[in-house]
Structure formats: structure tokens, C-alpha cells
Amino acid sequence: MVADPVPLQLAAELFPNGISRYAIGGLFVGLGAAVIYVGTGISAGASTFLESTLSYVSDQSRFQQYVTSRDWRLVFTLGIVLGAAVYAVVYQGGTWTTDVSWWRLLLGGVFVGIGTRVGKGCTSGHGVCGVGSASKTSIAGVLAFLLVAILTAQVVAALGVTP
């Protein structure tokens, strides 16, 4: 058997599923944010939806600042769900469910819910729009959550928690 050139071997090790699905998907994510920005000047993130939607049901003063934007944030989120559903119908050929344990999702969700709001953004707000703005705050935020997430995932895996 003829060995692949070293760069290809390396790529196969680092990217066992290739890179096209990730690169093409990423371009669509950026395009979605860009479409909203071009029309409205808004750089949209996905996590403010949590607080803005809570303003419908809670009187906490913290949530009231999002009352004016809560309707379009609801529409943006509905769009995300529907867009992913289009992917599922066209490419996935049916529904898909995760094997990750319910308690990891619930507990992780609580940390994500607290952290993203305290830290002023998430993977789309800081990671896509903030990094795209060359914002030092967002780059610091991304580095913080990336490093801690890697550490956490490694520890969880080392403890033998699967999936």
C-alpha cells in the first residue's frame, strides 16, 4: 500500500470526518448572521433569547431591558429550529437523537445559561459575530470558554463518563 503524503495523513488524523461539512456549515452560520446585519445593523447572538423570552413570564428587573427585542429574538430562534429541520429533511433523512445522558445535558445547560449571560455572549455572539468584529473582549471570552470546556471535557472523559 502506498502511503499518503504526510499532510494528508495528518489531515485524516485531525479531521476524521473531513472538513467540508464543517467549513460549508460554518459559512452558512456566518451568512445567516450577515443577512440580518446587512438589513438591520444588528449583530445577532443566540443566547440573549434566553433572557428576552424570560421577560414574558418574569418581572425580574434584569430581563426588562430585552422587552423591545424579545419578539424578533423569538423569530430568530424559530428560524434556527426550522433551518436545522430543513437540513434534517434534505440531508439527514429523518430524526436524530443524542446519546449524551440527560443529567449532563441538564446540568451543562444550567452552567451554559448562567455563564453565557454573565459573560456577555456565547459561541455565536462572541465566537462568530464578536471574533468577526475583531473584538478583544470577545476573543478573551472565546479563549476563556474554549480552554475551560476542553479541560472539563477531558476530566469528564477521564472519569469514564460515557456518553
Added chain:
Amino acid sequence: MAASSDRHPLFIPLVLVGGLIFGFGLGYSHMARPEVVLNFLQFEDFGLLFVMFGGAAVTGIVFFLMPRVLDRAPLTGDRFERRLKSFDRNVLVGGAIFGVGWGLSGICPGAAYASLGIGNVTILWALAGMFLGAYLQGWWRSRATDDVDVTATGAD
């Protein structure tokens, strides 16, 4: 931000279209699958870097060009600005808390909504957790702010 009453009629449809493309991208890139994100964090598949930086490359170009092409956004009349948030300790503290949650579950907000779209009903656990977490910090910060107000009034 334009008030709901004087918004351009295409504002909401455009946000929906943007969300659709955004969500399709999250589905296509497999970010809506927690397993794929966890594989990245465990150094088994570095594809996620292409998603984040691919997305940031597109927004970077558009954020750079739009202020030079147009004075104001057509549907809101708002100026085109970059996404710049003030830096303080919260960015790092919040980022670290977010990191614990992301590393434990493999799920972040946008990807969680998209995950529901690909039929992953199990993700409702994560969504419930996120709303609970966002409520907890909102409750705590509302109380902290109100306390400051009370103290300020009391001092007067």
C-alpha cells in the same frame, strides 16, 4: 433599535430568513450534535474550528464592508457598528462558567435550538437547564441591582 410600531414590514421576515440560514448551517456542520462538539473538546476531531472561524470570516468581511457601502441599515435606520462589548471580569468569569457547561454537555444555545430542529427531543433537558441558569443569574443580578438602588436611596 426601532420600536415595534414603526418597524419596516420586512424586518421580521428578514430575521426569520437569517435564522433559517443560521440554523441550516448549524445542522449541516453537525454542531447540533453534542457528540461532535465533545469529540472536538477531546481532540478527536478539530472540525469545529472551521465552523467558528468560517462563520467569523464571513461576518468579518460583512462587518468591514457594510459601513463603507451604506450609511445606515435599510430596515432599521441604525448605523452599522461592530460587535464590541466592554471588557470586565465578568467576561472571564462568565466565559469559564459557560466553558464548564459546554464541556459537560457539548451544547451551546444556538446549537441547542438547532438540535431540536433535527429531531433531537432529548435536547429539551439542555434547553430547560439553560432557561433555569439564565433565570438564576437574572434573579440574582436583579436582586443585587435592586439592593444597590435601595442602599443609594437610603443614603440620600
